[in-house]
Amino acid sequence: MCADLERIPRTLLVSERSSFQNQKNQLSAHVGQHHFNYKVSVLLPECGSAPPLLDAALNGFSSFYLIRNLPVYMLLDQDFLQTAVHQGSVYGLSFGCRVDEDPCVALMPNGRLVLSLDKDSFELLGFERKKYRFTKRATSRYVVSVNFSDSSMTPGGRGYQRLLTGLKTHLPLVVDFLVSHHPGGTTALQPLLSRYDWSEHRPSVSTRCLANLPCPLLTSDLQSCDPHSVLDWLGAVDADVSCENSSSSFLSTMVCPEPKTTASSALNMSVSGFLNPHEIHHLIQELRSYLDQSQLASWVALTVHGFTDSPVSWAGDERSVLWSGNTFYSLLLFKDDTYQLHLATGAHHTCPP
Amino acid sequence: MDEALVQTVIPPHLSKVLGVESQSRSKAEAFTQAFLENSVPWNTRQDLKAMLTHKAVILNYARTTQDQDKRSRKKAKGLNAHQKRAMKVFHIRPEHQRYELFLPLHNLWRQYIIDLCGGLKASCNPQFVQQKLVKADFHGAIITVVRSKCPSYVGTTGILVQEFKHVFKIITKDDKLKVIPKRNSVFAVEINGFVSHIYGNRFEQRAGERSAKKFKVRGTIDL
Amino acid sequence: MRRDADKEEAAVYQRVVRKNGAPYHYLKTHLVLEDESVRLSAVELKLFIISGLKNLYGEVGAALTFDLLKYNEDTLSALLRVHSRGLVKLWSSLTLLGSFQGQACCLQGPAGVSVPAGAVRKQS
Numbered sequence A: 001m002c003a004d005l006e007r008i009p010r011t012l013l014v015s016e017r018s019s020f021q022n023q024k025n026q027l028s029a030h031v032g033q034h035h036f037n038y039k040v041s042v043l044l045p046e047c048g049s050a051p052p053l054l055d056a057a058l059n060g061f062s063s064f065y066l067i068r069n070l071p072v073y074m075l076l077d078q079d080f081l082q083t084a085v086h087q088g089s090v091y092g093l094s095f096g097c098r099v100d101e102d103p104c105v106a107l108m109p110n111g112r113l114v115l116s117l118d119k120d121s122f123e124l125l126g127f128e129r130k131k132y133r134f135t136k137r138a139t140s141r142y143v144v145s146v147n148f149s150d151s152s153m154t155p156g157g158r159g160y161q162r163l164l165t166g167l168k169t170h171l172p173l174v175v176d177f178l179v180s181h182h183p184g185g186t187t188a189l190q191p192l193l194s195r196y197d198w199s200e201h202r203p204s205v206s207t208r209c210l211a212n213l214p215c216p217l218l219t220s221d222l223q224s225c226d227p228h229s230v231l232d233w234l235g236a237v238d239a240d241v242s243c244e245n246s247s248s249s250f251l252s253t254m255v256c257p258e259p260k261t262t263a264s265s266a267l268n269m270s271v272s273g274f275l276n277p278h279e280i281h282h283l284i285q286e287l288r289s290y291l292d293q294s295q296l297a298s299w300v301a302l303t304v305h306g307f308t309d310s311p312v313s314w315a316g317d318e319r320s321v322l323w324s325g326n327t328f329y330s331l332l333l334f335k336d337d338t339y340q341l342h343l344a345t346g347a348h349h350t351c352p353p
Numbered sequence B: 001m002d003e004a005l006v007q008t009v010i011p012p013h014l015s016k017v018l019g020v021e022s023q024s025r026s027k028a029e030a031f032t033q034a035f036l037e038n039s040v041p042w043n044t045r046q047d048l049k050a051m052l053t054h055k056a057v058i059l060n061y062a063r064t065t066q067d068q069d070k071r072s073r074k075k076a077k078g079l080n081a082h083q084k085r086a087m088k089v090f091h092i093r094p095e096h097q098r099y100e101l102f103l104p105l106h107n108l109w110r111q112y113i114i115d116l117c118g119g120l121k122a123s124c125n126p127q128f129v130q131q132k133l134v135k136a137d138f139h140g141a142i143i144t145v146v147r148s149k150c151p152s153y154v155g156t157t158g159i160l161v162q163e164f165k166h167v168f169k170i171i172t173k174d175d176k177l178k179v180i181p182k183r184n185s186v187f188a189v190e191i192n193g194f195v196s197h198i199y200g201n202r203f204e205q206r207a208g209e210r211s212a213k214k215f216k217v218r219g220t221i222d223l
Numbered sequence C: 001m002r003r004d005a006d007k008e009e010a011a012v013y014q015r016v017v018r019k020n021g022a023p024y025h026y027l028k029t030h031l032v033l034e035d036e037s038v039r040l041s042a043v044e045l046k047l048f049i050i051s052g053l054k055n056l057y058g059e060v061g062a063a064l065t066f067d068l069l070k071y072n073e074d075t076l077s078a079l080l081r082v083h084s085r086g087l088v089k090l091w092s093s094l095t096l097l098g099s100f101q102g103q104a105c106c107l108q109g110p111a112g113v114s115v116p117a118g119a120v121r122k123q124s
Helices: A027-033 A054-059 A072-076 A078-083 A119-125 A158-170 A226-236 A277-293 B012-018 B025-039 B042-053 B065-073 B081-087 B099-116 B126-134 C041-060 C084-096 C117-119
Strands: A012-019 A038-044 A062-073 A091-095 A104-107 A112-117 A142-147 A174-182 A198-201 A204-216 A260-275 A298-305 A328-334 A338-345 B144-148 B157-163 B167-173 B177-181 B187-193 B194-199 C004-007 C016-018 C024-033 C066-072 C079-081 C103-111
Touching: A027 A338, A038 A054, A038 A226, A038 A277, A062 A072, A072 A078, A072 A104, A072 A158, A078 A119, A091 B187, A104 A174, A104 B065, A112 A119, A119 A142, A119 A158, A119 B157, A119 C024, A198 C004, A204 A226, A226 A328, A226 A338, A226 C024, A260 A277, A277 A298, A328 B099, B012 C103, B099 B157, B099 B187, B126 B194, C004 C103, C024 C084, C041 C066, C041 C084, C079 C084
Parallel strands: none
Antiparallel strands: A012 A338, A012 C016, A038 A260, A038 A298, A062 A174, A062 A198, A091 A104, A091 A174, A104 A112, A112 A142, A204 A260, A298 A328, A328 A338, B144 B157, B144 B187, B157 B167, B167 B177, B187 B194, C004 C016, C024 C079, C024 C103, C066 C079
């Protein structure tokens, strides 16, 4: 009984330290493989006002589209596959579907479609599922994954016909769908947009100025500061949680990790929506150039959050929400072109690459 | 009685009492002969001589006792499973595996079900139809697999050709004979707008035995 | 359980994997009351949660330390922080809290995450 009550949900934190000079650094791979990004927040210490280039980069995130009541079989439409999936990269995610209750759909830029279904929906659909890696725990979600570049999934192929019949007649799924395309705009997504009700959205940008912010002393060495406490502190700043509490306070005892200094001013900027990894990459380059030019700041922090209801995590690995399900990563950039990257996932996930 | 007594003359004192006259001997004989001939039935009068010349030969009919005992002990025994498989009694030959051949069977089945449920009208109570269907025979019905734990069975449709204890044998439109296990599948049968779902897990009996079985009412059935 | 695995390819590159090392867990929750006009202060809410812990786990349970990091009086939504070992106790007592000052209430949607930033975000 006691052991059950003190059970800790499984969490996984991968910390990487490398340099931009190192040819083998995998930062771009990590950024590119995290397909579905909800929010990016940037913390600039010792900064009073938004630098114009960064401001432009944040406002330059491309818009995304929300299609209402899209029947899922339309994602197998031949025109859509030709114009959007096989040319450029299309990102699509079902919206408003809770990943542990409703069927969820994700479309990835490498041409993979992932359907996360519950038992009844899977039994109705009639398409084989991917083998689960986590066989110790019998989860109740069934993941159907197809790759449009396979020979059987070309239009007219056996697998394609079977999935199409399944989605049209046996299990007519209809979801609200968030979709964006890189590089194109509405032209690539025309086969879908022309037939259904859609609306265009711009990612929303917000900026907050903080004064006298206690900050931990951060260096590029991984051992200097415990990553968990640094991430906790970063999250607290982002959530506007006060870290100036005494240990005897009744309400909260959260403090900034030691050793610490005080920054006279700091800027917290965030953009949220359905964000493209390519643009996040561009933002990272802008942050690097800002850090090179700035005299006061010695580090900059960037945090990228994934969607809670996404059926996939890094590189299309399966994901489920049981205890703590958010995938996110934090990047700390330092003056000497080094960086620390922290990748976090919750229970039942595979280790990020 | 002495024949002579019959042929004597009636005494004279009695002839007055009776009111009859005795005739002479020759006349009496002629009268008796004529009376007998009239009394005897007509056809036997003809065949009389033929019948008398025939001699009926009666053959001995009774059999020996050993054969009789054997017959009473020997009942009609069916074939056992080994013999059935050897003789391929339930095997459908490839030239018979054609969808069109079974369409008349399907029509027969439709008629049978409609008669069983007393005419399937739109106003019929589904409960009543369901109770009848549970005991009905499904040979010849067009069934579809609607849900299954094994995804490759979902969507298969065809006419039910043979029903065994654990398995349905159906023939699809492409003239393919498919064997679908009953377990972990849900089948749908449609007649005249009534769609009935059969849960295979609860249906694993031989067709003949099912008509006598009582089905318990269960809450939800999960595959 | 804490396991460190080090992969060192060059002097500059370093990778550390930490499993189950998060010391704190964060819960985002929202109080729903029968009478919607009632307002609570942060201190009152914390006392209410402590009373729930006491009901379920006794004095020792009520001694479980947790922090009320952020509280919005208008929407009655709160962000809590607790040691990972106390997560199960806190979450179960939040679920079973049924009445506040005589009226029915419930603590809705506790969503547990290991980092606070993940807790406060909502989907667009």
